[in-house]
Amino acid sequence: MDESLVISADRFKYWHVDYQTGTLRIVYQSGEVHDAELETEYRPTNSPVATSTFDWEKWWILSTTTRNDLIITEGFNPTSPPALKGRPSVYLDQNRWRTVADAMHDPLRVDNLDERHAAEELIILASDSGIVLPLSTGHLLETAGLHGELRYEIGLAMARLAGGWQIRHPLDLWKHEVDRSIRLHLGLTKDSPVLHPIVTEPGALFGRDTSLSITDKTPNIDKFMAMLTMPSVILSQLIDPKKLEKDPIRKWVRHHETITAQICATRLPKEQRRQLARRRYWNENINFYTTAYRRLTKSNDFPTFSDTDLA
Numbered sequence: 001m002d003e004s005l006v007i008s009a010d011r012f013k014y015w016h017v018d019y020q021t022g023t024l025r026i027v028y029q030s031g032e033v034h035d036a037e038l039e040t041e042y043r044p045t046n047s048p049v050a051t052s053t054f055d056w057e058k059w060w061i062l063s064t065t066t067r068n069d070l071i072i073t074e075g076f077n078p079t080s081p082p083a084l085k086g087r088p089s090v091y092l093d094q095n096r097w098r099t100v101a102d103a104m105h106d107p108l109r110v111d112n113l114d115e116r117h118a119a120e121e122l123i124i125l126a127s128d129s130g131i132v133l134p135l136s137t138g139h140l141l142e143t144a145g146l147h148g149e150l151r152y153e154i155g156l157a158m159a160r161l162a163g164g165w166q167i168r169h170p171l172d173l174w175k176h177e178v179d180r181s182i183r184l185h186l187g188l189t190k191d192s193p194v195l196h197p198i199v200t201e202p203g204a205l206f207g208r209d210t211s212l213s214i215t216d217k218t219p220n221i222d223k224f225m226a227m228l229t230m231p232s233v234i235l236s237q238l239i240d241p242k243k244l245e246k247d248p249i250r251k252w253v254r255h256h257e258t259i260t261a262q263i264c265a266t267r268l269p270k271e272q273r274r275q276l277a278r279r280r281y282w283n284e285n286i287n288f289y290t291t292a293y294r295r296l297t298k299s300n301d302f303p304t305f306s307d308t309d310l311a
Contacts, residue, residue: 007224009056015228017052019044020066042229048239049232061164061231065239069156073164073231076200078214078223089132089198090122091167094142101157126161134165134198137205140237148241155238164200164231169207173197175288182292202226205234278310 014027022043026034053062059075077083092100102109103119110116125131135158143155176195183189203213203226212233214223259280263273282289282305290302 007220012056014056015054017042017228017232018050019047019052019232020050042225044232044236047232047236048241049235052228052232054228061228063231063235065156065235067152069160071156071159071231071235074200075164076202076223076227078201078220082196082199082201084132084198085129087129087132089134089165091136092122092133094139097139097154097158100161101154104157104160105153123161126163132163132165132198133161134167135159135162135205135234136167137169137207140205140234143238151241152239155235159231159235159238166199166201166205168195168197168199168201168204169213172204172208175292178288179292179296182289182296186293186296188296202230203233275307275311279307282310
């Protein structure tokens, strides 16, 4: 389709995707309705998501599960900063999401009255544009370890209250911080790239190196289709009843526990242990820094930094 026609609220009113029947319905502002078969790449099999509707006026994506629960996701605008509108972002650890989910489905499950009231207040604030409760890659990994009704209740609460807001993948944020560190060292901070950490950008929590994310070079029509379909992808991962293993995060945790144990075993004073930790971090992740340095200087050279420089 012609991109100039696709991304136009003057022309369209609703786009409705039915994953159960594999169909797409386009409702025009004129009242005309166009039905088409959904392309294969947008037709997941055995998805717990039933439908997805894009409201062109409100710029929302409305998704329903096969159990008829509704989730509203805020749309993404690639031409402007994230529309936080003054709302603070509140990050909840996975165990706090469990409390919020219990308070949402059956408040009496939360025995501690203070925690119950706090959870209920969070639900009100998140549902009424008072705060943003973003999801992270860690949330998806932690939820993947659950199954059955518990998985559905917690996943539904997370999707509903997050409303499409995500914390950008930590590796992307890490690379951005590395780039900024090298720019500061070289005095090249003018016109530094901006990378917002809390966004509604489709696939931001999966990482820019994955096929699920978008970049500045992604065509507008592909950005729009990603915005339309990504809420269903994330919702499916959150509420799919099958329990998944969490091997990647366990491997990461074991590796860093080992490093921590090795440094603690030295019995050195605190500042010397910090120095060891910085050097270990530097040696393990130096490739991120050399890549940024060589890109910015257009040189294959890379300086040697002392412990004082690293600090």
